[in-house]
Amino acid sequence: MEELYTLEKEVGRGSYGVVFEGHVVKTGQKVAIKRLPCSNPECIELYLQELWAMRATAKNHINVIALHSCLLQTGPRSLKPLKPGKLPLRLVESVLKGSVVGAAQSQERIHAQATAMKRTYSLSRLQDRTNTVQVRPKLQDTTKSNASDATTPQRPQNQARKRRAQSEGEQPGPLRCLALWLVMEYCDGGDLNQYLLSRPPDAQRNHSVVRQLCRAVAFLHGLGITHRDLKPDNVLVCVTSKGPVVKVADFGLSKMSEGLVDGVENMQHFSSTCGSDFYMAPEVWGGLTYTAQADIFSLGVMFWAVLERITFLQEGTTQEQLGAYVCKGRSGWLMPLGEALWENADLQLCIPMKFKRAPPLPPPPGPSTCTLLLELLASNPDARPPADQLEARVRSALKEDSH
Structure with a gap:
C-alpha cells in the first residue's frame, strides 16, 4: 500500500467498511480509501455490487462519487490493482458457493494474519462494526456537527428496520482475499x-x-x-x-x-x-x-x-x-x-x-x-x-x- 498510497487517518465508518483519508504517493493528490473486509459471502456480494456500479459510473458525472482504482489485498502486505472490467474470481466464487473460498485455514492462522495486517496498517484499534438500517449516530469524520436543539424530536431506537449485517465476532477472510480497497475522490465537506x-x-x-x-x-x-x-x-x-x-x-x-x-x-x-x-x-x-x-x-x-x-x-x-x-x-x-x-x-x-x-x-x-x-x-x-x-x-x- 505504501508504494501507491499513504493512509493518514480514519474519516468515516460505513455500512461494512472503514474510510480513510489518504494521498497518492506520486502526485500527493488527496483521496478517500475505503477498506472492505472479505469476511463472508453476503458482504462480498455487496462489495462486488458497489464495485460494479462505481465502475459503470466511472468519472462521468460530477454529482456521483468517482472511483479511481480498486486494490485486492491478498496478504498482510500484499495488494494488487484490479484491471478495469475485471472482478476477482475468488470473490465471485465465494458468492456463488455461499462460503468464503479458501476459508478452511485454522482459526489460529487466520487470527495471526488479521493481527499482522492490522499492525501493518496501524489500524489495531479499529474494528469493523455491525451496521443496521436503523437511524443511528452518523459516521464521524473530522468535522464536528453543531449541538442539536433541545426541541429536536427523537426517533426511538427500537422502531427501526434492520439491514443485513455481519456479526461482531466474524474473523477476517482467507489469506488470498483479505479485503478490497476502493480508492475514490475525497470530499472535504463531509456528508x-x-x-x-x-x-x-x-x-x-x-x-x-x-x-x-x-x-x-x-x-x-x-x-x-x-x-x-x-x-x-x-x-x-x-x-x-x-x-x-x-x-x-x-x-x-x-x-x-x-x-x-x-x-x-x-x-x-x-x-x-x-x-x-x-x-x-x-x-x-x-x-x-x-x-x-x-x-x-x-x-x-x-x-x-x-x-x-x-x-x-x-x-x-x-x-x-x-x-x-x-x-x-x-x-x-x-x-x-x-x-x-x-x-x-x-x-x-x-x-x-x-x-x-x-x-x-x-x-x-x-x-x-x-x-x-x-x-x-x-x-x-x-x-x-x-x-x-x-x-x-x-x-x-x-x-x-x-x-
Missing part, C-alpha cells in the same frame, strides 16, 4: 447532514443541492442503476468557491439493469427489503416488488427535509439527522413517511411542515414546490415523476414560487 446543519439555512444553497441530486439520480437511472439507499448520509459534499458540489456515494445496496432500452427506461422489479427506514418507499416497507421509483420517494424525503430543515434525533444521541416524518399519538412518536403511507395510502401529508423544524428556519417552500413534493412522496410509485423529468420539474416549481 449532507454535516454540511448543511453546520451552516445557517440558505435557500439558494438548498435549491442547488436539490437540483444536483436530481441530476445525479437521472444519470444513475439512465445507466440502469437503482441506488436503493439514498439518504443524506450517502451524499458527500465537496466545498468549492462556487458553492457545494454534492456526490451520491455508497452503492453497496445498488442494483443494475439494462438501463435505457430503445430509449425507454427499463423498470426492473426488485424484491429485497433494504434501505434506511426514514427514506424507504411505502412499497418497500410493505415487502412488495418495487422499481427505481423507490429512489424517487427517497429523494422526496430528502428534498422536504433540506428545503425546510426538518431534523430528528436518534434516542440517546445528540446528532441531528435530516429527514421528514409523521408524528403519531400524543407522545409525538416519529414514524417514517414510507411506513405511515404503507399503513394508510390516503394519508394527507402536511407540506410545508409548520412545527418541529430546526432553528434558524429557512423560508417555507412555495405552493408549486409543495405540490411537487407531494408527487415525489406519492404512495403509488407510478404517480411519482421519473428521474429524467425531475430536474426540469424542480426548476419550474422553484421559478414559479419565486414570483
